Amino acid sequence: MNFTFRRKRISGILTIVPANERSFIEEMKNFNFPESRSLKLKEVMGYDKHRLVEPGVCVSDLAVFGLEHLFKNGLLHRDEIDALILVTQSPDHFMPPTSNVIQGRLGLKHDMFCMDIGQGCAGFVIGLMQAFLLLEQESIQKVVLINADVLSRKTSPKDRNSYPLVGDAASITVVERDAEDLVIHANLKMDGARNEALMIPAGGFRMPSTPATAVLEDVGDNNLRAKDHLRMDGSAVFNFVQVEVPPMIESLLAFAGVSMDAVDYFLCHQPNRFMLQKLADKMKVPYAKMPMNVVEHFGNSSGVTIPMAITFNLATRLKNGHLQVCLSGFGVGLAWSSMLMRLGKLSFCEMIDYP
């Protein structure tokens, strides 16, 4: 499905990462694998460090901390937020919506729109699309898009497939109207038939959490995880990305009438280095145009990885000038989406530690 948006822009991006940094070398002893095998995998996948929240820290804590930082530094004023979109798979509660919790904790005005979206790895692009749609309303001048997840709290420390790469983080992206009439192109696909490829089986209404769902199990791959934990079918996800993402990006560029060479950066979701290298090889994109260093420094924080790749790698350039970027998110759902836009002259583009 193709989309076009006009006169919209991102005016600032802030990424919030927990100060608590853990390393793969320290955690290796928790996994049921010989060290030599884990070390080989570290090399290939780019596992090294990741940032995890301390017990009890929730998505709204990271979001409130980040927004307070912007208010305090005069980068955003609380009264100018007309809509607050939160994209997360780890809400504070089933109800109320965490976006409302954030609104309440910050004392934001009542005359505004709050919305939670339950998406993950494709959630930055999906959240931007929703922000652009809201900006079609005259009453909405400025949208705050928050992507945030604390999925380490739902990942087994004895699962070498998932735990070394998981990271917790939040990003705050301010979206508003643009005086220039530039077109933003986007596309989106979803395949719910493959929803079990990435899943936390228990904890919802289908399979409520019980003592039994908290029991660690070995499902035959030497990893121990409970039904309360995140489960990832690594092979299925890898294959999905390699098969679906390159044609999606090619199709987007064709739709926009833009050549591959005209794109300065391909800013993809950051599952692991190996997957991104294979993606770049398949698309014949030089590695220098596709940052793939987020997992090794911070872990994979779901919908936050694209803004994190931006703030970590391109902050100075994006504060001073513009770049033509292709954003691409893919994962849980399954969902995959991409967006071609001019990004730049940001009023802020930075990372901060929580707390």
Added chain:
Amino acid sequence: MKSVVEILKEIRPEFDFTTSDDFIGDGMLDSYDMVTLVATLDKTYGISISGVEIVPENFKNLKAIETLLGKYGVRS
């Protein structure tokens, strides 16, 4: 240059890869070993195995791996 058997042996030294016809089914390679194997084959032979070809069928046994490498002009 290392042979495929030598590379496999480095990844899982506890197995004899010349005696199995189904590395995956016999529990000698899991999907993460496959990733390590592909990265090592890429580096050793100076190729980039396409992501869409990283599926269990292509790493099932020595013959399957050799057939895959043959597509990239590698004779192991």
